[in-house]
Amino acid sequence: SQELEQSPQSLIVQEGKNLTINCTSSKTLYGLYWYKQKYGEGLIFLMMLQKGGEEKSHEKITAKLDEKKQQSSLHITASQPSHAGIYLCGADTSGNTPLVFGKGTRLSVIA
């Protein structure tokens, strides 16, 4: 079965610092999704990656899918308190199956 490992499990960074979150799949992916969740709220879609080597950016958040399509990284530049939350990666193995999610990375940004 598909498994996703996220690291680190939690992260505390000072405002203005850069950070990276990793997501590793046990299988080759059709697509890899990144979501952000604030406590008590639903999941907000950030980015979807499908091609090996693909990189996408949204404001100060950049995500990349490696060539083998088994690992993705999410990079935040100059972190702000608004970036705090739980970041989840979701794996799509065929384009028509439910996403399987990692356990998430809890990010705290301190002033």
Next chain:
Amino acid sequence: DAGVIQSPRHEVTEMGQEVTLRCKPISGHNSLFWYRQTMMRGLELLIYFNNNVPIDDSGMPEDRFSAKMPNASFSTLKIQPSEPRDSAVYFCASRTTSVKQFFGPGTRLTVL
């Protein structure tokens, strides 16, 4: 578009009571998913539907859980009887093929 709509947002009930969670997917989406989120186990898929037909319910924890999708715009997840270990946030999500999956705001269930 209002997005995926879930109700209620919060539910507090006593052990043994029946609980019904409701979901309205985004219009035009043909797949609907029910997930459960807990601190220990993260976000787990319970069941999903394609074109209103249940495809995989292997994630449903026990016979106490059941889900229906009588039409393309409505689905329910029912727990009967509820137990304290069912306390979690339940999310509904919808999508079409190869398009991003949209999540509802979730229902926070507390079973006392």
